Amino acid sequence: MPDTLPTDSVGLVTEQQHHFDEPLTLACGRTLPEYDLTYETYGKLNSNASNALLICHALSGDHHAAGYHDMADKKPGWWETSIGPGKPFDTNRFFIVCPNNLGGCKGSSGPTTINPETGKTYGADFPIVTVPDWVESQRRLGKALGIETWAAVVGGSLGGMQALQWAIQYPDELRYSVIIAAAPKLSAQNIAFNEVARQAILTDPDFHEGHYLAHDTVPKRGLMLARMLGHITYLSDDAMHVKFGRELREGELNYQQVDQVNFQVESYLRYQGKNFVHRFDANTYVLMTKALDFFDPAKDYDDNLAKALAPIKAKCLLMSFTSDWRFSPARSKEIVKAMLHHDRDVSYVEIDAPHGHDAFLMPIPQYTTTLKAYMDRIETD
Amino acid sequence: MTYYQHAARQPHILRTDLALLSEWIKPGSSVLDLGCGDGLLLAHLQRTRQVKGYGVEIDDQHIATCLEQGINVLQVDLNDGLSDFFEENRFDYVIMSQALQAIHRPDLLLEDMLHIGREGIVSFPNFGHWISRIQLFFAGHMPHTRALPHNWYNSPNIHLCTLKDFENLCSGLGIEVLQSIALDPQHQSTAGMRWLPNLFGEVAVYHFKRKYG
Numbered sequence: 285m286p287d288t289l290p291t292d293s294v295g296l297v298t299e300q301q302h303h304f305d306e307p308l309t310l311a312c313g314r315t316l317p318e319y320d321l322t323y324e325t326y327g328k329l330n331s332n333a334s335n336a337l338l339i340c341h342a343l344s345g346d347h348h349a350a351g352y353h354d355m356a357d358k359k360p361g362w363w364e365t366s367i368g369p370g371k372p373f374d375t376n377r378f379f380i381v382c383p384n385n386l387g388g389c390k391g392s393s394g395p396t397t398i399n400p401e402t403g404k405t406y407g408a409d410f411p412i413v414t415v416p417d418w419v420e421s422q423r424r425l426g427k428a429l430g431i432e433t434w435a436a437v438v439g440g441s442l443g444g445m446q447a448l449q450w451a452i453q454y455p456d457e458l459r460y461s462v463i464i465a466a467a468p469k470l471s472a473q474n475i476a477f478n479e480v481a482r483q484a485i486l487t488d489p490d491f492h493e494g495h496y497l498a499h500d501t502v503p504k505r506g507l508m509l510a511r512m513l514g515h516i517t518y519l520s521d522d523a524m525h526v527k528f529g530r531e532l533r534e535g536e537l538n539y540q541q542v543d544q545v546n547f548q549v550e551s552y553l554r555y556q557g558k559n560f561v562h563r564f565d566a567n568t569y570v571l572m573t574k575a576l577d578f579f580d581p582a583k584d585y586d587d588n589l590a591k592a593l594a595p596i597k598a599k600c601l602l603m604s605f606t607s608d609w610r611f612s613p614a615r616s617k618e619i620v621k622a623m624l625h626h627d628r629d630v631s632y633v634e635i636d637a638p639h640g641h642d643a644f645l646m647p648i649p650q651y652t653t654t655l656k657a658y659m660d661r662i663e664t665d
Numbered sequence: 666m667t668y669y670q671h672a673a674r675q676p677h678i679l680r681t682d683l684a685l686l687s688e689w690i691k692p693g694s695s696v697l698d699l700g701c702g703d704g705l706l707l708a709h710l711q712r713t714r715q716v717k718g719y720g721v722e723i724d725d726q727h728i729a730t731c732l733e734q735g736i737n738v739l740q741v742d743l744n745d746g747l748s749d750f751f752e753e754n755r756f757d758y759v760i761m762s763q764a765l766q767a768i769h770r771p772d773l774l775l776e777d778m779l780h781i782g783r784e785g786i787v788s789f790p791n792f793g794h795w796i797s798r799i800q801l802f803f804a805g806h807m808p809h810t811r812a813l814p815h816n817w818y819n820s821p822n823i824h825l826c827t828l829k830d831f832e833n834l835c836s837g838l839g840i841e842v843l844q845s846i847a848l849d850p851q852h853q854s855t856a857g858m859r860w861l862p863n864l865f866g867e868v869a870v871y872h873f874k875r876k877y878g
Contacts, residue, residue: 630739632738654732657730657733660733661732
């Protein structure tokens with residue numbers, strides 16, 4: 285955190301929480317009798333509640349999308365590049381709501397919170413949640429905040445899938461949907477990466493079938509491995525080459541010990557992995573990857589995506605990044621094609637960026653400019 | 666920038682161009698504009714002909730302008746073809762203004778246009794214009810004209826053709842020309858252009874469809 289708050293930052297923010305007494309029946313068949321959603325808001329809701337943006341987070345994201353919690357914070361929220369005064373999600377114009385999804389580990393009900401039925405932490409007993417479940421819970425949060433219709437629902441990656449699901453599930457309750465670096469469903473390769481990440485966690489001896497907190501431990505090694513693997517898929521080969529190449533950590537190769545870090549890229553991955561263990565829950569990670577794997581709106585429509593997207597009324601913007609191989613431009617184009625089949629209002633922007641999947645979080649001029657142009661239109665429309 | 670502000674900036678060029686094309690477009694139809702630029706034609710057609718329109722554009726600035734104006738635009742390289750997005754007979758009209766000559770394979774794109782659309786409209790600079798012919802014949806250099814302002818080495822125009830060339834290609838591809846007009850770069854037509862379009866037309870506009878099916 286700099287000594288003074290940047291003028292284009294929302295500044296100091298405080299998280300809020302809403303308790304829901306109305307039971308929520310999930311896609312898995314189980315019901316949460318009650319639950320909490322932790323969220324943050326930025327900007328002001330206007331008098332007719334027409335300027336609300338819902339920001340949906342991705343796999344390892346949370347409700348802290350912008351600003352700082354404390355002047356001592358080293359980093360701002362995860363989408364600081366796009367949220368703030370004068371930025372694409374302009375807090376002078378929009379009232380922005382970003383919740384932590386159910387099953388998360390940052391305050392909303394999830395594996396690390398208390399199960400009201402048992403008085404103990406949920407751990408592995410927290411049910412598998414899906415993207416449609418999240419949409420349902422986000423909708424209830426919107427209503428609690430006085431929002432009947434969102435100006436737009438926005439998200440990148442898994443967040444983009446939520447923005448898409450919103451447009452399908454509640455077509456009359458959002459005017460725009462902004463779907464960034466997403467896919468209509470995961471490929472076998474995507475699922476394979478998720479499965480390796482899950483196996484790393486589930487086979488960690490400290491996992492204790494998900495009840496590690498009751499054993500006063502956490503499956504550090506597994507979660508660390510899962511994060512390291514994830515990071516590889518978020519970056520492009522070129523981005524890794526530019527960032528690390530074959531640069532050595534100690535100046536020369538160590539021929540004596542196999543467990544020593546030789547290359548900078550090893551050091552980076554270990555650092556990212558270790559860091560993650562302190563801020564994320566292993567059960568949540570497993571649940572989030574399941575939500576990704578299960579997302580497939582076309583499943584109930586003979587695998588016909590166009591049919592699945594038929595209910596959409598919102599105007600949609602799809603954005604992809606040329607070097608993203610996790611959810612490549614071709615995956616976004618599948619969604620665009622299905623929307624075009626029904627004459628929907630849809631635009632598609634392909635950002636020329638070398639960073640890989642992570643590009644959606646970065647301040648890339650073409651990205652910022654086009655996103656801002658679209659969002660400015662939303663505000664005046 | 667709104668459509669009106671934009672139109673006010675270059676009124677004489679726009680009005681004739683838009684008026685001309687608009688006459689060929691049936692109200693309420695679906696239109697795809699390839700190389701739509703800042704979306705001015707689509708905005709005009711949406712306003713005056715109530716078309717359902719999409720633009721295809723590659724330039725970032727144009728894309729941003731389209732988004733700002735509420736024009737549906739897809740950032741796609743025309744050289745990659747259109748099959749990633751569009752199904753057969755998807756549009757009543759596929760329009761391509763001043764881009765045919767800059768495409769790697771104009772023949773393939775024309776076929777693509779009539780695959781996804783029932784009718785096509787293209788405009789392109791006429792390489793057979795008399796000034797081009799004189800410059801090449803007497804001065805011995807590549808033409809520099811109002812319609813062809815670039816140098817040979819940095820020109821985006823890689824497949825220049827004459828009206829005759831285009832018509833030959835159409836007949837080879839089984840394309841029927843419904844109407845055509847030769848213009849100057851300000852989109853005005855003179856008696857000379859109507860009499861000998863391949864000699865006096867600087868810009869050609871063709872409206873065409875498949876001969877069969």
